[in-house]
Amino acid sequence: xxxxxxxxxxxxxxxxxxxxxVNWNHxxxxxxxxxxxxxxxxxxxxxxxxxxxxxxxxxxxxxxxxGTFLVDQSLRGKGYGKRMFEAMLATAQRQxxxxxxxxxxxxxxxxxxxxxxxxxxQGIELWTGPTDRVADPHEAARPLQEIDWASLLALDEACVLxxxxxxxxxxxxxxxxxxxxxxxxxxxxxxxxxRPGRLTGTIGPVVARDxxxxxxxxxxxxxxxxxxxxxxxxxLAIPDHAPFSAWLAERGFLMRRRNIRxxxxxPRAMLAGPSVFAATGLxxx
Numbered sequence: 001x002x003x004x005x006x007x008x009x010x011x012x013x014x015x016x017x018x019x020x021x022v023n024w025n026h027x028x029x030x031x032x033x034x035x036x037x038x039x040x041x042x043x044x045x046x047x048x049x050x051x052x053x054x055x056x057x058x059x060x061x062x063x064x065x066x067g068t069f070l071v072d073q074s075l076r077g078k079g080y081g082k083r084m085f086e087a088m089l090a091t092a093q094r095q096x097x098x099x100x101x102x103x104x105x106x107x108x109x110x111x112x113x114x115x116x117x118x119x120x121x122q123g124i125e126l127w128t129g130p131t132d133r134v135a136d137p138h139e140a141a142r143p144l145q146e147i148d149w150a151s152l153l154a155l156d157e158a159c160v161l162x163x164x165x166x167x168x169x170x171x172x173x174x175x176x177x178x179x180x181x182x183x184x185x186x187x188x189x190x191x192x193x194x195r196p197g198r199l200t201g202t203i204g205p206v207v208a209r210d211x212x213x214x215x216x217x218x219x220x221x222x223x224x225x226x227x228x229x230x231x232x233x234x235x236l237a238i239p240d241h242a243p244f245s246a247w248l249a250e251r252g253f254l255m256r257r258r259n260i261r262x263x264x265x266x267p268r269a270m271l272a273g274p275s276v277f278a279a280t281g282l283x284x285x
Contacts, residue, residue, distance in 0.1 A: 002080050004087045007044040007054065009035060014051035015044070018070040025197040025235065025281075026068070033170050034058065034068065041091045045071070045084050053080045055088040057097070058285055060162035063270065064097035067283035069108070081111065089115065099268055103237075103259040103283050117262040122272060124261060125245065126282055128200055128235040129253030131226040134219050141220035144172060144179035144191065151188040152181060159207050159275040167280065168205075171195065178224035180217050182208075192217040192278070194225050194234075201225035201234040204278035211243055214277040237279040239272040257282075 007015065012031045019026040034056050035042050041064075045053030052072040058065045066088065071081045092100055103124050104112055113119075144152070153165050171193045172179045182190040190208035194201060203221045208214035218236070225234050235256075238245055245255065259282060261272070271285050279285065 001047070002052065002083060003046045004043055004083065005046065006040060007035060007042045007051070011044055011051050015054055015068070015070075018051070018054060018072060019068070020198075021073050022070065023199070025199045025202065027196060027198055029174050029195070031068075033167075033174065036170060037166055038095075041088070041095065043084060043087050043091065045080055047075070053084045055084040057088055057092055057095075058167065059095065059097065060164055060167075060270075060285065062096060062098045063162050063268075064092045064095070064100045065271075065283075065285040066100060066102040067285075069283075085111065085115065099266075100264045101268070101271070101285070102262055104262045105257075105259055109260065109262070112262050115264065117264040118267055120261045120263065120267045122261045123240050123258045124279060124282065125238045125240070125258045126235055126256045127238055127245065127248050127253045128233050128256055129248065129251065131201070131222045131229075131232075131234050133251040133253075134248075135223040135226045136216075136219035137223040138216045138220050140182050141180040141190070141216045142182075144181050148181050148183065148188060148191075151183070151186075152191050155188050155191070156207055159273060161270045161273075164205075164285075167285075168193070171280070176228050178221060178228070180220045180224070182213050182216060189213055190217045192221050194221040196225075196229060197235070201229045201232055202281055203234055203236045205276070205280045206236070206278035207275055208277055209275060211247070211277070214244060215247060218277070237282050239276055239279055241274075241277055244277050
């Protein structure tokens with residue numbers, strides 16, 4: 001019998017075990033961030049007191065982003081996923097979420113279609129590669145300072161069309177994370193964050209006025225990851241941005257997987273666009 005209830009910090013090791021089953025890059029800090037940002041929507045399916053399934057919801061105002069939808073591999077086909085997903089939908093409704101988004105794999109897409117999610121033409125690609133081919137601690141992309149936040153947040157919301165202050169501040173404060181900005185004439189024109197991961201480091205989100213500034217940010221963040229992680233590779237989740245993907249490919253990066261963005265009740269323009277060069281991560285908006 002599956003008991004669905006909210007997860008707690010003590011459940012993070014069991015949740016990480018589910019991530020390892022599907023070879024996801026999550027660390028305890030990723031789960032802790034999700035729990036901190038929306039604890040009432042971090043759902044766990046428990047069997048005999050052990051976490052066997054998860055589904056979470058990150059909120060950006062009235063927008064909800066579905067993530068970490070997992071079922072223990074030994075229990076698939078028993079309807080646990082359906083129960084978890086329906087519990088998440090009910091939670092979203094109670095929280096006043098009017099639009100839900102997610103990054104859908106080929107395997108998960110039929111499930112989401114059943115619940116009224118609509119496909120978009122937008123993909124989100126996971127690219128991974130060596131930091132030494134792109135790392136450059138360019139002085140223009142300096143470390144984020146407290147004085148930069150107001151301008152950074154104004155640029156971000158203008159480009160992604162949802163409020164992300166809580167998520168971005170959480171990312172900036174995590175252990176071994178880094179954050180870079182480019183400020184010109186007193187205004188932020190590009191920024192990005194990086195953090196460690198179980199398999200690779202992660203760069204994202206990256207928002208910039210143009211591709212040149214995005215490249216400077218990514219190069220500086222890759223240098224941060226090389227300094228913090230050694231020879232470990234780095235990954236970026238790229239929302240359909242052909243020129244930037246080509247820039248990565250020229251530097252030895254490979255595209256590992258491509259998900260499709262879906263929305264319910266209807267597609268919305270958010271968390272993407274010409275100024276969004278990398279998302280926070282697959283399933284993180």
